[in-house]
Amino acid sequence: LSVGFxxxxxxxxxxxxxxxxxxxxxTEIFKELAKDTIADDxxxxxxxxxxxxxxxxxxxLWGVVMDKIGAxxxxxxxxxxxxxxxxxxxxxxxxxxPYLINVCVVSFSSGIFTGIAPALVELxxxxxxxxxxxxxxSGELFGCLLFYLLSIGSVKLYSDLVFxxxxxxxxxxxxxxxxxxx
Numbered sequence: 001l002s003v004g005f006x007x008x009x010x011x012x013x014x015x016x017x018x019x020x021x022x023x024x025x026x027t028e029i030f031k032e033l034a035k036d037t038i039a040d041d042x043x044x045x046x047x048x049x050x051x052x053x054x055x056x057x058x059x060x061l062w063g064v065v066m067d068k069i070g071a072x073x074x075x076x077x078x079x080x081x082x083x084x085x086x087x088x089x090x091x092x093x094x095x096x097x098p099y100l101i102n103v104c105v106v107s108f109s110s111g112i113f114t115g116i117a118p119a120l121v122e123l124x125x126x127x128x129x130x131x132x133x134x135x136x137x138s139g140e141l142f143g144c145l146l147f148y149l150l151s152i153g154s155v156k157l158y159s160d161l162v163f164x165x166x167x168x169x170x171x172x173x174x175x176x177x178x179x180x181x182x
Contacts, residue, residue, distance in 0.1 A: 033089055050104050058111020062111045066115040071119035075174070083168050084168070086167050089164055120136060150163055
């Protein structure tokens with residue numbers, strides 16, 4: 001296997017793991033992060049509904065964007081938005097409406113997850129795409145495992161801000177690695 005092929009395989013699998021971190025950040029911890037600062041449980045449920053809608057629109061629109069500008073720039077753009085968005089959750093959770101907007105932006109950007117298959121075709125061609133897609137999705141296992149380990153640490157070892165920074169770092173790495181290697 002060529003070095004370029006290996007780099008693309010590693011970056012695409014790592015990007016999938018990172019996308020799962022972004023999805024989990026939006027869907028799993030948005031309520032947990034804000035429950036102490038936003039007392040209105042109804043509003044937190046509205047945030048949950050809004051993030052699901054934003055993710056659905058993100059999946060549609062990122063597909064269009066990927067068709068127009070390609071996998072490299074679409075992945076770069078999505079991770080460029082997700083990286084600071086995850087860290088900003090720490091400060092926006094103090095205000096309901098900015099928190100809603102921030103969660104929706106992260107959720108919309110994590111809709112790039114839908115572009116994995118077309119990105120793999122663009123990177124590797126059509127041959128054995130099902131196998132490549134399956135291998136790439138194994139990155140999701142690592143993303144979920146990393147999320148779990150980091151969330152345990154946030155309870156015992158460090159603050160919510162450190163937790164969010166640790167979640168954002170892989171997004172930043174994916175942003176740069178995708179631009180360099182894809």
